[in-house]
Amino acid sequence: MSTHNIRLEVMQFLENKVEGFMDEFLIPIEKIWQPSDFLPNSEDENFFEEVKELREIAKDLPYDFWVTLVGDTITEEALPTYESWLMDVDGVGQVENNPWSKWVRQWTGEENRHGDLLNKYLYLSGRVNMREVEITTQHLIADGFDIGTGRDPYKNFVYTSFQELATYISHNRVSQIAKQYGDKKLSKICKMIAGDEMRHHHAYSEFVTQIFKVDPSEMLLAFNYMMKQKIVMPAQFLRESGEKISSAFLNFSDSAQRIGVYTASDYVDIMQKLIEKWEIDKLSGLTDEAEKARDYLMKLPARMAKVSERLVIPAESTIFKWVEPAMIK
Secondary structure: OOHHHHHHHHHHHHHHHHHHHHHHHOOOOOOOOOHHHHOOOOOOOOHHHHHHHHHHHHOOOOHHHHHHHHHHHHHHHOHHHHHHHHHOOOOOOOOOOOHHHHHHHHHHHHHHHHHHHHHHHHHHHOOOOHHHHHHHHHHHHHHOOOOOOOOOHHHHHHHHHHHHHHHHHHHHHHHHHHHHOOOHHHHHHHHHHHHHHHHHHHHHHHHHHHHHHHOHHHHHHHHHHHHHHOOOOOOOOOOOOOOOOOOOHHHHHHHHHHOOOOOHHHHHHHHHHHHHHOOHHHOOOOOHHHHHHHHHHHHHHHHHHHHHHOOOOOOOOOOOOOOOHHHOO
């Protein structure tokens, strides 16, 4: 049987468990928080006073912080791209509405709230050029993305396990920095979003755990492939108005590194956590090829940690059209 067919069979075998995963890792729509729970209420007569207060507190946050927050928001806003990608993964079944496609839709519904909430906060803050932010978001959706997984569910689940943990770290750190600067409202917003990301990370890493039980060698080869290729961030094609594809991504990453929101050492830590979570060292009955992949993977975090120590991040902030320096004191 071909590798492709075995993957389809494994995905169908796991379908029975997906309903249980939805109960365990997703929250019913009527019970989960909504963006308006954390924002000034536009129906309230105190709305303008609350907005004024929000804007005053927002004035103290530094330049790189705003660049990072805008980049995080745009990444969350590009959700239609991620849903359409996951719907095309082998075994998900967009048309017949199987348990996997239900998962993707419900996960998308939860994720969609993040961009809504951050976008409204940015709009009310008065600190950013919203039109430029909106142009970048539209470009990111129009440009699509390629995370190097193809339609392979194994590779996709490695990617989402990694990426959900990365977004947890990023939103959580932004929350901590906002708190340091006295912006309790923004700190709470980012903390709530981070909580969702951690839940989703647990879900996707559980899917991989289940696949390791039934197809360990192929799952390990997929994990190895993704780590060798390196996980590219979903916003890798980020660009500003009038610029070429991907032109803004590196500078956005530098801003995030400079203020310690998401760094090269975080990348290595996530890889190590996944190796431990999936107990790569304890897998048995592997093919020769998978054994070689295991050897490579076990040594990889230490090798990458050495490389990350040599990285030099520019000291000066790149000026973005999203955030004009005059808007930040």
